[in-house]
Amino acid sequence: MAMKPQRKKRAIGIILSVLGVASAIALVFVALGDNLNYFYTPSQIQAGEAPIDRSIKVGGLVVPGTVKRGANQLDVEFTIRDKEHSLRVEFSDVLPDLFKEGQGIVATGTLAEDGRFVASSVLAKHDENYMPPEVARALSEGGHPTKSPKEENN
């Protein structure tokens, strides 16, 4: 359908303004870079991208078998990892309900010189997989590991 010249002009104006705003925002995102990430990964910390002694967030999967409870009831230590690297996290407060080995978490705290991470809060990060308990059981029996289900589930 041929557009009348004036309508065509207005349509081009709209497209150009959307492109203009989109590129302005894209530039802002490029300028902000990693600051838009909600947390650092263990690999980024290994590469020295995270500041020392400043409040930051780290995220990763809790490595099974690394959760150690301290003498104090609330003291807990565990290791999180991403694909390449891992990080030891110390925490002494109430963990979220869905905190489990194999679970993704995001911890807020400070990174010490010696590479330990002392967390002041721990949030559980849920993944995008949804399935009924029977399917999860069948998957793990078939040799595909899933996270251990919550005990109180039926």
Next chain:
Amino acid sequence: MAWTWFFRLGSPKWFYQMSLKWQPWLWFFAGSGLGIGLIWGLWIAPPDYYQGELQRIMYIHVPAAYLSMFVYVVMAVSGAIGIIWRMKMAYTVSMSCSPIGAAFTFLALITGSLWGKPTWGTYWVFDARLTAELVLLFLYFGHMALFNAISDLKSADKAAAILAIVGVVNIPIIHFSVEWWNSLHQPASLSKLEKPSIDSSMLWPLLIMIVSFKVFFVAVLLPFIRNHILWRDRDAQWVKQEVESK
């Protein structure tokens, strides 16, 4: 000739009368769809292996979040049609979208927050996904406020439409925020290109809920449009007759 329906849609009087005929059907399909979807999702579908019963909030949250973006695109596209073709009905549709879209956005934020507390351990964080969705709520508020702040109707239509069109940039940001950046919010479970990472026993009620939310949106949109038509054409003869006959 194929375009005559498009221009008939542009007649407020025709649209007003036709939409009254469509209305009961829309309520019927929206109501039965939401009923089936809710019963299936909240009672029949299995609980999640990990989250348990808590996962059922997804049957409200995901459709509300999806509609919050869908309504925005409808609002922006009809705003663009209004500007390009100088079509009053398109502006009317655009202005009728914003309160409904704001309601869906609010519902998505509230249900997400209620889910986040037991799942993540917090009601709210400023990660990319949550912040972009909050910006969407403010865009809807801005759209309504801008239209109401300008007394000249033509300028108000145009200004609100430009805001809607420019703000559409936020929609891909919301969608891709979980892929572009590390966020607390999980990545998408539904994707048309890949196999969804959600079991089919939960996928079906979710899809029914999404479709029903869409029908519900249209059912709610039409009364908003009719109100706007009556207000906009309040000096027209047919509106006076219509109001007097009630």
